[in-house]
Amino acid sequence: xxxxxxxxxxxxxxxxxxxxxxxxxxxxxxxxxxxxxxxxxxxxxxxxxxxxxxxxxxxxxxxxxxxxxxxxxxxxxxxxxxxxxxxxxxxxxxxxxxxxxxxxxxxxxxxxxxxxxxxxxxxxxxxxxxxxxxxxxxxxxxxxxxxxxxxxxxxxxxxxxxxxxxxxxxxxxxxxxxxxxxxxxxxxxxxxxxxxxxxxxxxxxxxxxxxxxxxxxxxxxxxxxxxxxxxxxxxxxxxxxxxxxxxxxxxxxxxxxxxxxxxxxxxxxxxxxxxxxxxxxxxxxxxxxxxxxxxxxxxxxxxxxxxxxxxxxxxxxxxxxxxxxxxxxxxxxxxxxxxxxxxxxxxxxxxxx
Numbered sequence: 001x002x003x004x005x006x007x008x009x010x011x012x013x014x015x016x017x018x019x020x021x022x023x024x025x026x027x028x029x030x031x032x033x034x035x036x037x038x039x040x041x042x043x044x045x046x047x048x049x050x051x052x053x054x055x056x057x058x059x060x061x062x063x064x065x066x067x068x069x070x071x072x073x074x075x076x077x078x079x080x081x082x083x084x085x086x087x088x089x090x091x092x093x094x095x096x097x098x099x100x101x102x103x104x105x106x107x108x109x110x111x112x113x114x115x116x117x118x119x120x121x122x123x124x125x126x127x128x129x130x131x132x133x134x135x136x137x138x139x140x141x142x143x144x145x146x147x148x149x150x151x152x153x154x155x156x157x158x159x160x161x162x163x164x165x166x167x168x169x170x171x172x173x174x175x176x177x178x179x180x181x182x183x184x185x186x187x188x189x190x191x192x193x194x195x196x197x198x199x200x201x202x203x204x205x206x207x208x209x210x211x212x213x214x215x216x217x218x219x220x221x222x223x224x225x226x227x228x229x230x231x232x233x234x235x236x237x238x239x240x241x242x243x244x245x246x247x248x249x250x251x252x253x254x255x256x257x258x259x260x261x262x263x264x265x266x267x268x269x270x271x272x273x274x275x276x277x278x279x280x281x282x283x284x285x286x287x288x289x290x291x292x293x294x295x296x297x298x299x300x301x302x303x304x305x306x307x308x309x310x311x312x313x314x315x316x317x318x319x320x321x322x323x324x325x326x327x328x329x330x331x332x333x334x335x336x337x338x339x340x341x342x343x344x345x346x347x348x349x350x351x352x353x
Contacts, residue, residue, distance in 0.1 A: 001021060001022065001023040001057075001185065002021070002022050002056065002057045002058075002153055002187070003020075003021045003054075003055070003056045004018070004019070004020060004021075004044060004053070004054075004056075005018075005019045005052075005053040005054050005055075006019075006043045006044075006050045006053045006055065007050055007051055007052040007053050008039065008043065008048065008051055009051055014034075014036070015209050016036040016039050016040065016043075016050075016209040017209055018036065018040060018204075018206075018210065018211050019211070020204055020211060020214065022185055022187055022202060023185060024179075024183055025185065025186070025201035026175060026179055026186040026188055026199045026200050026201050026202075027185070027186065027188070027200070027201065027202045027203075027204065028188050028189075028190060028195070028199070028200035028204065029041075029187065029188065029189045029190070029204050029206055030190055030191065030193070030196055030203055030204065030205055030206065030232075031191065031205055031206030031207055031232055032191060032206075032207070032232060035206040035207050035208060035209065036206050036208075036209040036210075037189040037191075037206050038157050038158075038189055040189075041080070041157055041187065041189060043055070043063075044062070044076075044078060044153070044187070045076065045078050045155055046063070046070070046075075046076050046078075049063070049070055050063065050065065051065070053065055054066075057076070057152055057153055058152055077149075077150075077151050077152045077153070078153045078154075078155055079145075079146030079153070079154045079184075080146060080155045080157070081139075081143055081156045081157065081159055082157055083157050083158050083159075085130070085138045085139065085141070086142065087130040087138060087141060087142060087145070088130075089129060089130050089131065090129070091129065092126065092127050092128060092129055093117075093122060093125060093127070093128055093129075093130070093137075093141050094113060094117065094126040096130075096141065096145055097116055097141070097144060097145050097148055098113055099145075100145045100146075100148045100149055101113065101148055104148075104149065112148060113148070116144040116148050117144070119144070120141070120143065120144045122137060122140055122141055122144065125137055134167075135162055135163055135167060136167040136170055136171070139167070139171055140174060143156075143174060147178065147182060147184070151184060152184070152185075153186075153187065154182075154184050154185070154186045154187070155187050156186060156187070156188040158190055158191075159171055159175075159188065160190070160195055168195075169198075172195070172198040172199050175188070175199045179201075188200070193217075193221075193234065196217045197217045200216075201216065202214065203215060203216065203217045205220065205229055205232055205233075207228055207229075212225070212226070212228060212229055213225045213226075213229050221233065221235070223349065224236070224349065224351065225351075226351055226352065227277050227279075227351050227352075230277075230279045230351060235281055236279045236280065236281055237278070237280050237281070237282065237285070237321055237322055238277050238278070238279055239257050239277065239278045239280075239319065239321070240257070240275065240276075240278075241256060241257040241275075241277065241278050242255065242257075242273065242275060242276075243267060243270050243272055243273060243274040243276060244256055244272065246266060246267060246271075247266065248266050248268075251265060251266045252264070252265070252266055253265060253266055253267050253270075253350075255276070255278065255350070257278055257343075258299050258319055258321070260294075260300075262296075262297045262299070262345075263297055263345050264278070264345060264348045265346075265348065265350070270350075274352075276350045277350070277351045277352075278348055278351075279349040279351050280343065280347050280348055282314060282324040283312070285321070285322075285323045285324075285341055285342065285343060285344075285347075286323065286325070286341070286342045286344075287301075287315055287323045287339045287340065287341045287342070288333070288339060288340060288342075289333050289338065289340075290336075290338045290339055290340045295340075295342075297344065297345060298340045298341065298342050298343075299321075299340065299343065300338065301317035301318050301319055301321060301340070302317060302337060302339075303315055303316075303317055303336070303337050303338075303339055304316050304317060304318055304320070308327075309324060312324040312325060312326065313326070313330040315330070315339070317339065317341060323341055
């Protein structure tokens, strides 16, 4: 297990101030570029020294500002996989792995290297140098090199960068394999939400140098704690609304949104007249061409644009409101410009602005 309290300031520019714990499994640091994710990895690995805080790995102190403890990177037993892979260009893949076995008894090194090459399906390319390897081979080689010294923690900085979809899926299989076979805790940096769901056990949302929410990926997607988290996730419609009516006995509320009244869930802690944001994903809404008076929780909107998605067609309405609909249904209705969008009461999340 790792516990990290890290504060690092760059005067006039940026301050990182985070506190988290991560145990076995994959902990994903998610957020936009510049939010402090890689800086957190570098502090754990010992590449930068925090101004304040304490970093503890399996009851061993790696850093303690008050006690003056700051172990060098080589003494921290952390495997680090960089975005650029950082394989030595003048060495073959086998030599890269051998270089990382300095802490292993000499007689064991050859066996260990062969074992890692075989486990990561790299035996046939072991004699090649990094420039002769594919992106996927370099990625697997980098992870194998990080693991060969039996680190107590594996740090991955945006490992899927530059990989196409098949190689990305292969990488996710490798990370899941590491989780199951090595039992090594993994801390992974990404700004790809799909990656969080593919490999993450725990998810930490970074924004402006702070952790603004923690939980499993499904928990966070289902219940973002505020507008900024929802905006960071990037998969929600966020619409301003006003609270018109509250009925705690029937778990209901009435909201004015897009110049129409819709029914929502009861809103504990809110008052009549409060300004809130409605948060709902495009796939949770439905739309159909307008053919009369809108029904309950239906809002008439004008279709502005259409884009193809892997498994749906995304309709962009005035508002702005995005709705995902089946391609076959859209083909039947593609000539319509005036639609009604249904906002299911049970799908609406109401966040304070």
